Amino acid sequence: MAPTTADTTVTHTLGAVLAELAELEDPRVRAVNVTHGDDHGVNLTRLRAVAKRLKTQPDLAREQWATGDTAARLLALLICRPKAFEAGELDAMLRSAGTPKVQDWLVNYVVKKNPHVEDLRVLWFDDIDPVVASAGWALTTDRVAKKPHGLDLPGLLARIETEMRQAPARLQWAMNHCLAQIGIEHAEYRARALAIGERLQVLKDYPTPPGCTSPYAPAWITEMVSRQQPR
Structure with a gap:
């Protein structure tokens, strides 16, 4: 029997997403990013393509953020639900963001859309x-x-x-x-x-x-x- 939409969503586990991000890791991209203070090697166009496929998944986004991995956090910011965060959560997230790109995306993609x-x-x-x-x-x-x-x-x-x-x-x-x-x-x-x-x-x-x-x-x-x- 063909998988339903619900079945497909369930397969988007944290482990599967992290494995996909690991496969997208490119040392050349990382070398460029390091010069800007960022510590990941995933091409952002490819990262956005993953986010487009995953769509909005707030629970998965929170799991990804909790890993502390920069690429996972960037992806989390693309698939989260910006209006769902409390002010205290966003304050803690900013203070622990770690890298300039995560900080920028958090402010521009999430905080600006938050009440x-x-x-x-x-x-x-x-x-x-x-x-x-x-x-x-x-x-x-x-x-x-x-x-x-x-x-x-x-x-x-x-x-x-x-x-x-x-x-x-x-x-x-x-x-x-x-x-x-x-x-x-x-x-x-x-x-x-x-x-x-x-x-x-x-x-x-x-x-x-x-x-x-x-x-x-x-x-x-x-x-x-x-x-x-x-x-």
Whole structure:
């Protein structure tokens, strides 16, 4: 008798998924990822293909996360149910995420879709751990672009001007993104955002491939604003 949909779902055990991820391990991919602080060797296009086949499986996702394996955690973030997590769970997950890619996917694919997103943004924004604080700034940048009402944009600019140059790399990157987003989205603060970026010079010399936009805030703001102008 042909297997039913339910039968197929049951076969997606933790062991089977981990075995499949192990088969996808590529030393060349791992070598590249290590240079970015990540410790897995699975091509992300192939990882997404696995997630597409598995679809949403919250219980399996929690099991994968609990392994601590980076590839398994990335896959977990693609097949979980973002709205099902409590704020405390997401806080613990961020603090134990371990690698930049897991942190980024957790914030962008799960936290941003969770009903506790604003509470977590406030909780993380001033955390003493710069990685956790960078998540708070990332969520703030998202609000700058989508829901700025209630944000103290001049206050954010003041914080960036005072703290960004000395901030640890990951937090500095998040603050720089916020600076650029304010300049791009809010014309009334654009001149100040440009002036802050020009004075601090953060990421001015960041290597940028041809055809890509520099993360240096004045260049980033100028380029993105120019794209908004009618041709």
